[in-house]
Amino acid sequence: MASNTERNLIVLIIVxxxxxxxEAIRDRILYNLVIFALLVIASAILLKDLTDGQEGRTIVxxxxxxxxxxxxxxxxxxxxxxxxxxxxKRTVYSIFSKPVRRSEFxxxxxxxxxxxxxxxxxxxxxxxxxxxxFVGSTTLAANIWPAIFLIFLELMVMTGVAxxxxxxxxxxxxxxxSFLVFVIGHLSSSLRDLGETLGSQVSKVVxxxxxxxLPNLSLFTFRTExxxxxxxxxxxxxxxxxxxxxxxxxxxxIAVMVFQKRNFK
Amino acid sequence: MENIVEIEGLSKDYDxxxxxxxxxxxxxxxxxxxxxxxxxxxxxxxxxxxxxxIKILMGLIFPxxxxxxxxxxxxxxxxxxxxxxxxPENPYFYDYLTPLELLDYFGQLFGxxxxxxxxxxxxxxxxxxxxxxxxxxxxxxxxxxxxQRVGLAQALINEPEIVFLDEPMSGLDPxxxxxxxxxxxxxxxxxxxxxxxxxxxxxxxxxxDEVAILRKGKLFATGDLQELLSRDTGRRGFExxxxxxxxxxxxxxxxLSKGAVVTGKPNGIAIEVENEESIEGILRTIRDxxxxxxxxxxxxxxxxxxxxxxxxED
Numbered sequence: 265m266a267s268n269t270e271r272n273l274i275v276l277i278i279v280x281x282x283x284x285x286x287e288a289i290r291d292r293i294l295y296n297l298v299i300f301a302l303l304v305i306a307s308a309i310l311l312k313d314l315t316d317g318q319e320g321r322t323i324v325x326x327x328x329x330x331x332x333x334x335x336x337x338x339x340x341x342x343x344x345x346x347x348x349x350x351x352x353k354r355t356v357y358s359i360f361s362k363p364v365r366r367s368e369f370x371x372x373x374x375x376x377x378x379x380x381x382x383x384x385x386x387x388x389x390x391x392x393x394x395x396x397x398f399v400g401s402t403t404l405a406a407n408i409w410p411a412i413f414l415i416f417l418e419l420m421v422m423t424g425v426a427x428x429x430x431x432x433x434x435x436x437x438x439x440x441x442s443f444l445v446f447v448i449g450h451l452s453s454s455l456r457d458l459g460e461t462l463g464s465q466v467s468k469v470v471x472x473x474x475x476x477x478l479p480n481l482s483l484f485t486f487r488t489e490x491x492x493x494x495x496x497x498x499x500x501x502x503x504x505x506x507x508x509x510x511x512x513x514x515x516x517x518i519a520v521m522v523f524q525k526r527n528f529k
Numbered sequence: 530m531e532n533i534v535e536i537e538g539l540s541k542d543y544d545x546x547x548x549x550x551x552x553x554x555x556x557x558x559x560x561x562x563x564x565x566x567x568x569x570x571x572x573x574x575x576x577x578x579x580x581x582x583i584k585i586l587m588g589l590i591f592p593x594x595x596x597x598x599x600x601x602x603x604x605x606x607x608x609x610x611x612x613x614x615x616x617p618e619n620p621y622f623y624d625y626l627t628p629l630e631l632l633d634y635f636g637q638l639f640g641x642x643x644x645x646x647x648x649x650x651x652x653x654x655x656x657x658x659x660x661x662x663x664x665x666x667x668x669x670x671x672x673x674x675x676x677q678r679v680g681l682a683q684a685l686i687n688e689p690e691i692v693f694l695d696e697p698m699s700g701l702d703p704x705x706x707x708x709x710x711x712x713x714x715x716x717x718x719x720x721x722x723x724x725x726x727x728x729x730x731x732x733x734x735x736x737x738d739e740v741a742i743l744r745k746g747k748l749f750a751t752g753d754l755q756e757l758l759s760r761d762t763g764r765r766g767f768e769x770x771x772x773x774x775x776x777x778x779x780x781x782x783x784x785l786s787k788g789a790v791v792t793g794k795p796n797g798i799a800i801e802v803e804n805e806e807s808i809e810g811i812l813r814t815i816r817d818x819x820x821x822x823x824x825x826x827x828x829x830x831x832x833x834x835x836x837x838x839x840x841x842e843d
Contacts, residue, residue: 272640279637283623290625353621358683361587361615361693362638363607527590529543 276364277372284376288342289383298384301334302391309395320401324408324491327392328415332487335385335419336446342380343426344438346373347523352435356528367520370427374516377423385416404493410501411490417508418484422446424515425479431522448474449481479511533691533722534563534586539595541581541746555581557746559595563724563739565691568717570733570754571726572836573743579726580618582743583695587615600690611639614689618696618726620680624669628654628679631668632686639687646686653682656715658708673700681709691722698729710735730832742836750835757835767808770823771815772797778818785810797821801828 288294308323347370350356359369389412396405425445429438448455452475459471483504486496496504541556556578563569573579584590586597588604602609622631629650636646654664657678668676677700684692697713698706706729713736716723727733733740733754741751750757774782779798783791786807792799797820800811808825815822 275640276638279634283634287623287625354617355621355623357584357587357589357617358615358620358622358635358680359638360589361610361613361617362635362687363610363640364638365607525591528584529590 273365273368276368277375280364280369280372281374281376281379284346284373285379288377288380291342294338294342294380294384297334297338298387301330301388304330304334305388305391305395309398319399320396320404321491323392323395323399323401324404325487327388327395328408328411328487328490331385331388331392331412332415332418334388335381335415336422338384339377339381339419339422340426340439340442340446342377343423344430344435344442346377346430347427347519348430348435348438351526351528354528360528366523370431370520370523371516374423374427374519378420381419381423382416385412385419404491407493407495408490410496411486413501414484414486414496414504417504418481421479421481421484421508421511421515424512424519428515428519428522431519431526445478446481449479450485452478452480453482480507483507531564532562533565533600534561534569534724535598536561536582536586537596539582539585539597540593541578541585541590542593555746556585556592559743559746559748561741561748561751563722565722566717566720567738568713568723568725568736570737570740571724571743572728572730572733572740573726573749574728576745577743578746579743580695581746583615583693583724583726586693611687612690614684614687614692616677616680616684616692616694616697619673619699620676620683622668622676622679622683625667627665627667628659628671628682629664631679632683635683636686641687649686649688650682653685654679656685656712657682658705674702674705677701678705678709681712685716689721691724692716694723694725696727697725698727698732706732730836734832754832758832766803766828767801767805767825768828769800769802769808769811769815769825770794770797771800771820772823774798774815774818774820778814778820781818782811782814785814797823 305323305327308326309319311319311322311326350359350373356369360366389409392408392412393405396402396408422442422445426438426442429441433441452471455471456475459468462468486494486500489496537560539556539559540554542552542554544550545553555576559578559582571579571582581590585592586599586604588610597604600609600612623634626634632650632653633646636649641649651664654661659675659678659682663671663675668679671679677697681694681697684694694713697709701709710732713723713725717736723736725737737754739752740754740757742749774797779791782800783789786800786802788803789807789811790801792801802808802811812822812825814820
């Protein structure tokens with residue numbers, strides 16, 4: 265049974281998360297992005313005549329890619345703003361004078377944005393499913409959800425990355441660094457292979473370090489396979505979820521450690 | 530409890546400069562005690578270290594040296610924070626929330642029940658003068674003065690034992706200042722201690738029981754306000770103010786009371802004398818010269834005198 269302190273901690277995290285969710289859903293930019301992503305998905309239907317019977321495949325490819333890129337855009341920009349905006353606008357002053365630990369605040373904010381992302385991904389996923397149903401690809405419509413789940417895991421990792429950067433650097437720099445992590449994170453496996461091929465010990469160490477330190481985002485990539493009607497195995501889903509969970513725990517740990525030591529001048 | 534706030538040797542250095550960082554001392558070895566139940570005025574000019582001290586007490590910045598306790602607990606004790614309130618200088622809150630939502634959110638952070646949150650929010654918004662029509666309006670549409678009022682309301686949502694107010698009158702118009710002054714006085718009447726930083730001296734004179742004055746990060750004076758104002762400053766005992774006197778009559782007064790200091794005032798002249806015995810002669814001279822007596826008052830140091838007083842040279 266949870267003790268009073270543990271219960272208070274959980275309640276406080278939920279309260280902070282609920283407010284972060286409310287903040288995100290009241291942000292008009294978020295709606296614009298989701299609407300734009302849905303339009304991109306819908307426009308894939310228009311390509312029906314050009315794809316020679318492959319319309320389902322095209323819609324899945326375009327739809328999942330749009331979902332990932334718009335999702336990452338939200339993760340990075342809203343994730344960076346979650347903490348830095350609080351510091352810049354001095355709203356943290358009122359929060360930390362109340363019985364709220366900095367760790368509770370960080371975790372709550374993170375979970376609030378994850379909840380927002382889950383809602384966005386669900387809305388975009390529904391749009392994609394409807395588009396597939398519209399062109400008669402009902403099997404694909406049912407099979408894309410595991411791939412959408414993998415995208416959601418990737419977005420959760422990227423939100424954590426953005427949050428870590430925002431605890432110690434400016435919003436612009438945090439966004440830039442997060443975007444670099446996103447790009448390199450998708451290439452880290454290939455870079456590691458390149459390091460092996462080059463034969464140099466230095467390049468091997470450097471590319472190995474990148475592979476192990478930065479998130480390996482290729483673990484969450486299943487778009488092409490999903491477009492071909494494939495479903496990720498339970499093992500792949502489980503391993504990716506475990507990797508994401510552990511990586512997020514480490515990221516939040518770093519964010520909390522940095523945030524604990526910050527002076528709010 | 531002996532003291533509600535105990536500060537011991539608190540110092541804070543800030544790093545300034547981009548390439549070549551150097552340290553600037555914002556607060557220098559501050560030690561201070563605040564008794565419960567009163568209104569404590571924390572005074573000082575711009576950059577004196579008032580906000581730095583309050584931020585350290587609120588756990589927003591870390592001291593370079595020293596320690597502090599609030600309600601007998603170290604300042605980093607999270608549980609203690611459920612017993613205090615804080616309104617920052619020029620407060621800014623989540624602009625996507627309405628005042629009711631903000632107070633409800635902060636009430637949740639204190640673990641208050643929904644019914645308590647709701648009733649206290651309404652009561653506090655009324656008390657700080659936010660009209661009911663604005664309760665459901667997003668804070669982004671609020672003026673600075675209205676944000677200040679919301680700031681005061683949120684600082685009281687948990688019915689704190691002590692409330693820290695950093696420049697609470699900032700951004701308020703004269704009517705608003707009077708309302709907030711009454712609110713602060715009301716807090717004291719209910720037994721809530723108030724720690725208030727300000728440089729508006731009339732507010733301090735009207736409200737505070739005890740004060741501390743900071744100068745360039747150092748404690749310059751502290752104690753009971755009336756005692757500080759009545760301490761010996763080397764100024765004379767009484768001041769007579771009169772008008773309608775000719776230069777000859779003024780010269781007569783100067784000759785009569787040796788050592789009196791006569792200065793011009795917009796409404797006449799002021800004569801400062803050391804002892805009560807000189808007053809009778811001065812009053813007679815004013816009467817004989819058809820002058821008009823305006824007032825006779827004992828000379829007291831004003832808070833402004835104390836505020837701008839130069840430190841003793843060692």
